[in-house]
Amino acid sequence: MKLTTEDKLSILAGSAKYDVSCSSSGSENNYKTGELGCAHNSGICHSFTSDGRCISLLKILLSNVCVYDCAYCINRVSNDIVRTAFGPRELADLTINFYKRNYIEGLFLSSGIIKNEDHTMHLLLQTLRILRHEYRFNGYIHVKLIPGASKELIEEATLLAHRVSSNIELPSSKSLALLAPDKTKEKLLSPLKYARDISLQRSAKPISMSTQMIIGATGESDFEILKLSASLYQKALLKRVYYSAYIAVNNHKHLPVPELSKPPLLREHRLYQADWLLRFYGFSYDEILSENQNLDIQFDPKTFWALSNMHLFPIDVNHAPKEILVRIPGIGIRGALKILQARRFKQLNFEDLLTLKISLKKARYFIVAGKDFYRATSLYTEKIKLALIHQGSNIIQPSLFDMSIYTGEL
Amino acid sequence: MILLYDGSFEGFLSLVYEVYYEKLHVNAIVKKMPETLLFERFHEVFTDEAKARKVLEGIAKHFSKEQQRTICNIFLCDTKAHEMTLLEYIRIGFKNPKELRNITNPSLFYIQNLEKELLSLVHKMYGFTRFEELEDGTLYAKIETKFNIVPFLGDHFCKRLGNIPFIIHDIKRSLAFVKNDDLREIRSIASFDTPTYSEEESHFKALWKSFFKAAAIQSRYNPKLQQSWVPLLYRTYMSEFEV
Incomplete structure (x- = not known):
């Protein structure tokens, strides 16, 4: 059967969509006169699919042929699906034509394993070389490092791409052994280790790296997951860890039954909130959770933390430093910055905070502002819990990307 | 008094000049002549390059680069009646530049938010x-x-x-x-x-x-x-x- 470009695009984009990362941020403006493409520091979303996720990059597999047999993956060798592949030039041309029309910010290239790891990495690099050297394309490129590919190839990838990544797939070695017999944690992390060491040797800005793990397919607790993320941020110098709620695509004896399982979206959401606390709010993983605990479903992680640490409250918004302000439930980085700017001019009360469009729905239980504090509820964990639950719908609002009104990315 | 100007940036700067040098008391600024005028005095400002330049030089002297950009940006928000707040912004800046960062002042908070709205629109359209x-x-x-x-x-x-x-x-x-x-x-x-x-x-x-x-x-x-x-x-x- 001969497939048209359109068929191939549908198949290979359909297989790549389970990769969560779509960020195109964090790169310097690399504009060169007369050349095509330029990265944008805050990243740009070009569209949003019907599931509400952003399209920033042409996220695609070079091929969905794969020699591995990972239980959770749609492309595993034992699945009976249509297999196809793009040629490197074909894909480079498609990227350029999409870019010109401003459909995309760049390319996110991944692939199933064709023949072996080195051969696959070669094909990916071939595509990147055409884009960078022949078409002088400077737009954003994110490329998957193939675990098991040789060091030289990984090094070349770090030179050609803006971001490289390798998915650790599952939160523990035990789960990996169970579901992905061809992979081990060491093997999956090895390309990131190479890339880290290479970029540490260079004087220029380090290459940005990310990874992803599936949530809910196996039994790890949120504590284990956050601990792993924290160490990836600190030791492996990753820029992002993505969490993907497990979506059943295969039947397997060690996996939840597809018909009965819904992706655990709220758990995924809570993990992202906790991840934000790690990266931007100065929390450590063991402040957020204790051993073997899961994140609370009813309260967001910051509120949950505050409720368990009432001795630190109330916080005086007129005097607390920035690091403390951002720990108040309901007040984010933007709110804290507004408070810092405004309080240089006057002592702030509740009304002032409202005029500055800072929501007090949650925050009011935890703060004093001048003479104001929330008299209706006294400062006891149980009282505040009840009051918050009473507000009902405001608690579980998936304002998934409240960090940035511009991009949903940082 | 209601002021009428042609909607151009130069026109607006000329207006600022007249407000300062003729000590006008402004109640509203419009681009088009209103159909009914009740008890309100009315003055038409003609765009004058020399006046505009003079005001522009003043702004360059008293406002930081970032604040100058804010003035230009707010002017691009052309579907909002932004002239009165912008005039207020310029007045405050000439009087006490430090005050411009005071977001507890409603006009200044309005300006900050309007500029944010513009820039977020710009960002969206970079993608869309x-x-x-x-x-x-x-x-x-x-x-x-x-x-x-x-x-x-x-x-x-x-x-x-x-x-x-x-x-x-x-x-x-x-x-x-x-x-x-x-x-x-x-x-x-x-x-x-x-x-x-x-x-x-x-x-x-x-x-x-x-x-x-x-x-x-x-x-x-x-x-x-x-x-x-x-x-x-x-x-x-x-x-x-x-x-």
Whole structure:
């Protein structure tokens, strides 16, 4: 059967969509006169699919042929699906034509394993070389490092791409052994280790790296997951860890039954909130959770933390430093910055905070502002819990990307 | 007193000059003569280059680079009646520049938010603008936006489209940013014929649509979230949302 470009695009984009990362941020403006493409520091979303996720990059597999047999993956060798592949030039041309029309910010290239790891990495690099050297394309490129590919190839990838990544797939070695017999944690992390060491040797800005793990397919607790993320941020110098709620695509004896399982979206959401606390709010993983605990479903992680640490409250918004302000439930980085700017001019009360469009729905239980504090509820964990639950719908609002009104990315 | 001016930036600067030097007491600033005038004195400001320049020099002296940019940006928010707040902003800046950072002052907070709204619109349109390729290889984009963001888009795409000529056409304001070789300018467009597209154009549009469809995960279907990111208003010229 001969497939048209359109068929191939549908198949290979359909297989790549389970990769969560779509960020195109964090790169310097690399504009060169007369050349095509330029990265944008805050990243740009070009569209949003019907599931509400952003399209920033042409996220695609070079091929969905794969020699591995990972239980959770749609492309595993034992699945009976249509297999196809793009040629490197074909894909480079498609990227350029999409870019010109401003459909995309760049390319996110991944692939199933064709023949072996080195051969696959070669094909990916071939595509990147055409884009960078022949078409002088400077737009954003994110490329998957193939675990098991040789060091030289990984090094070349770090030179050609803006971001490289390798998915650790599952939160523990035990789960990996169970579901992905061809992979081990060491093997999956090895390309990131190479890339880290290479970029540490260079004087220029380090290459940005990310990874992803599936949530809910196996039994790890949120504590284990956050601990792993924290160490990836600190030791492996990753820029992002993505969490993907497990979506059943295969039947397997060690996996939840597809018909009965819904992706655990709220758990995924809570993990992202906790991840934000790690990266931007100065929390450590063991402040957020204790051993073997899961994140609370009813309260967001910051509120949950505050409720368990009432001795630190109330916080005086007129005097607390920035690091403390951002720990108040309901007040984010933007709110804290507004408070810092405004309080240089006057002592702030509740009304002032409202005029500055800072929501007090949650925050009011935890703060004093001048003479104001929330008299209706006294400062006891149980009282505040009840009051918050009473507000009902405001608690579980998936304002998934409240960090940035511009991009949903940082 | 109600002041009338022609809506141009120079016109506005001339207005500022007259307010200062003739000590006018301003109640409202309008671009068009109101139909009924009751008990209100009325004064028409004529755009005067010398006056405008004088005010501009004053602004350059008293305001930081960032604040000067704010003034220009607010002026691009042309569907909001921004003149009175902008006049207030300039007044405060001449009197006490430090005060400009005081967001507990309602006019200044309003200005800060309006500028944020403009910049967030600009950012959205960096992503949502769609080019179509014409017969001669020129890329052509149509936009309809709340504020005038043509200058921002022009700069942005000059950086990324290399040597490809392009046109960004603001349909409602009848403006266009035109880039061709060394030419870069904003023109007013009186009339515009429907252009002929290149042969490949419909092919790539179809590819883009099938990519867009394939990238969605069915079991996470959430059109409400999608609409909060891309409100219907932005979808007019985005081919992936055509039915």
